[in-house]
Amino acid sequence: MKNTTPFRRIAPLSLAAAFLIAAVPRRLPAAPPAPVEALLYSTMPSTAAHRPEMAMDGDLGTFFRSVYGMDDGDDFLILLSRPIPVRSLRVTTGDAAGENLLTNGYVETSPDTIHYSRAASFDGAGVAAAALYGAPVAALRIRLNPHQGLPSLLIREIALDSPVPITHVQQGPGRGFPDLSQTPDRTPALQVWAQKAERQMESFWPDTDALLYSDGFIPPNMVNVVYRTGPRVTGVAATGGGVMTVNTAWCDQHPDDTGLTVHETAHVVQAYSTYNPVWLVEGIADYIRWVKFEPQNFHPQINVQRSTYHDSYRTTATFLAWCEIHYDSALVTKLSRAIRFARYSNDLFKTYCGKDVDTLWSEFVAAYRADPANIITTPVAAADRPRSLPGVTAGTSTPVDLTAAFDTTGLFNDGTASPGAGGVDGEGFGYSAQLLGASQTPNGVTFRLGPAGAPDMVTAHGQVIPLPASSYASLWLLGTGVEGGQRAQTFTVTYTDGTTQVLSQNLSDWFQPQDFPGESRAVRMPYRDTASGARDTRPFYVYSYGFALDAAKTVRSLTLPTNEYVKVLAVTLAK
Incomplete structure (x- = not known):
């Protein structure tokens, strides 16, 4: 049968239209949202x-x-x-x-x-x-x-x-969330005060956490800081139940006293099961504010005739700081832990400081009477005190013979393997004997060095080094620290009359100069040698150290510290 269905002829696509269709991109699946x-x-x-x-x-x-x-x-x-x-x-x-x-x-x-x-x-x-x-x-x-x-x-x-x-x-991170909604008159000054307090709380919260740390205990990491005023509002500030209330009248009258929120933050982090003993809880909070956060503004004023260690706040804070300086540097952390778990008693002072709290208070009072301005100033260690190097008269250097004391091979010949040699650091690295030579004369002082490839330096183990008997104006060491800087090392000079002189010194690591008082960079070397004969092409140093002596006395010996990380290459006396 003939198909009589009308047929409509479709015009062919133009070349341009074909390209247009081909250019339409396929719809790609949408990228997942960023987490x-x-x-x-x-x-x-x-x-x-x-x-x-x-x-x-x-x-x-x-x-x-x-x-x-x-x-x-x-x-x-x-x-x-x-x-x-x-x-x-x-x-x-x-x-x-x-x-x-x-x-x-x-x-x-x-x-x-x-x-x-x-x-x-x-x-x-x-x-x-x-x-x-x-x-x-x-x-x-x-x-x-x-x-x-x-x-x-x-x-x-x-x-x-x-x-x-x-x-x-x-x-x-710990922070306070300010709320000024309950303050009818939110002045620009109050807003500035609140913003500054917020920044201070946030910046010092981690330190407070660390000071009051207890294993397994996670303190709060936020507090709602509500600014209010009125007859029923705390006079300054108070914290409890997740809220720190700050009296806006106090803020207006004390525009620079934003540090009070650090004291209150300490209470947030304390999160003690009991507020007992109150004097110590408040003393710790003031310790955190005044001793740790703003010591520059803390000037203890204590009436030693009537005050006691349990007077709380600044008095207790000062006492705690003094105990930490002289007895136990972690005392506050330990006492806080005991309070948190309801295990505190005054006997803990004897446990941690070796003396009962009354004896400690008596010592504190005596120290305060003697020097109230520096009662909680950490004493500067002898090795950290600035000092000038002694002068040396040309031609008066007297090198000390260390042959009998040499016990370490630390000078390597370049390119020569030194199997079995521990080197300066005990790990097979040594100074280049070619760079150091047989002697060095820094600061006008001549040092005589030991032979390469054999014991040529001294590892400090408390040895007593005989000195040439005479009177000298100064003693000089050529040496270094290894495994980091070695601080507060004690060298002792004994005189023929039986008296002694203690020489305290910090020694820089041979790779990291720290320019300690009394220390000079005697020689800078562009490399060190390895026991295999290779080179470590980084800069390394040997240092000189100078000490003034009692020129009216005759020296007998030098006692080294007991520290395997202290290395002595040479000793010289001078006038």
């Missing part, structure tokens, strides 16, 4: 077993749990690295047995970390859930209803349904 990071903050302490990150690890078998109770000023806060669209959220609290459920609280979200709105309330099962329909979320926080309390906050999981993955969750 975000989350910083977790809590006004409540926890432990390593139930860290804040466990509230957001996707595992219902792990959870965050606060060590102490939760008040209506406490927060658990999540800050995202940027706002993300969230379809829904779900927060589950309480353990598997249904204990520690949060039923009188709510969840707030914020698109900008500044303005918050309630997203969901917790139900009787301890769950808060809400559909957000893609609303932007930059922060989320969990709070209690007003005038409510909870024995412990236990967050089993926080789940955010979003097309943007949250790939990294960690605790945020």
Whole structure:
């Protein structure tokens, strides 16, 4: 049968149109959104077993749990690295047995970390859930209803349904979150005060954490700083229940006293189970502020006739600092740990300092009477005190024969293997004998060096080196430290009358000059030799050290320190 269906002829495509169609790109699948990071903050302490990150690890078998109770000023806060669209959220609290459920609280979200709105309330099962329909979320926080309390906050999981993955969750750096909303008159001066205080708290929070560290204990890493005024507001500042309250009247009257928030931050980090003993708790907080944070502004004024170590605040802070300088440099950390776990007693002073607290206070009072201005100034070690090198009369150098004392092979011949030689550092590296030569004369003092490839230097083990009996104006050493700079080394000169003179010196590492007092770079060498005969083409040094002697006495011997990292190449006496 003939096909009678009308046929419509289609015009052929032009060449240009064909190219146009070919040029239209194929639609590629959309790139996945870049992930975000989350910083977790809590006004409540926890432990390593139930860290804040466990509230957001996707595992219902792990959870965050606060060590102490939760008040209506406490927060658990999540800050995202940027706002993300969230379809829904779900927060589950309480353990598997249904204990520690949060039923009188709510969840707030914020698109900008500044303005918050309630997203969901917790139900009787301890769950808060809400559909957000893609609303932007930059922060989320969990709070209690007003005038409510909870024995412990236990967050089993926080789940955010979003097309943007949250790939990294960690605790945020400690900081205060200022709140000036309760201050009717937010003057520019108050805002400047609050901003400065916020920066100070954030910058010194890590140091405070370190000073008050306890194994397995995770202190709070945030506090809400509320600025208020009025007859019922604390006179200066007070901290508790997740809130630091600062009296704005005090801020107005003391524009430079932002350091008071560092004292209060110490209380946040202390997070002690009991506020006992009060004098020590407050003394530690003032120690952190005045001794560690702003010592330049601290000038102790103590009435030694009436004061005691338990007067708290600055008096106790000064006493603690003095004890650390003279007895135990970690005393405050140790006492804080004892308070945190309710194990403190005054007997701990004897445990850590070797003396009971009353004896220590008596010594402190005597020291304060003798020099109040420097009561907590750390004494400068003898080796650290600036000194001038003694003068040397030309031609008076008397090198000391160290042949009998040489016990280390540290001078290598270039290009020659020295198998079995420990070298200067005990690891097979030595000075080039060709660069050093048989003698050196820095600062007008002549040193005589030992033979290469044989014992030619002394490793300090407390040896007594005989000296040529005569009177001299100065003693000089050619040497170095290895394995880093060697500080506070003691060389002792014994005179024929039985008296001694202690010479204290820091010695730089042969690769890292530190220009210590009394030290000179005697020789700079462009390389050192290895035991295989190769070269390490970096600069290395040998140093000279000068000490003034009692020229009215006759020398007998020199006793070296006991430190295998101190190397002596030569000794010279001069007039």
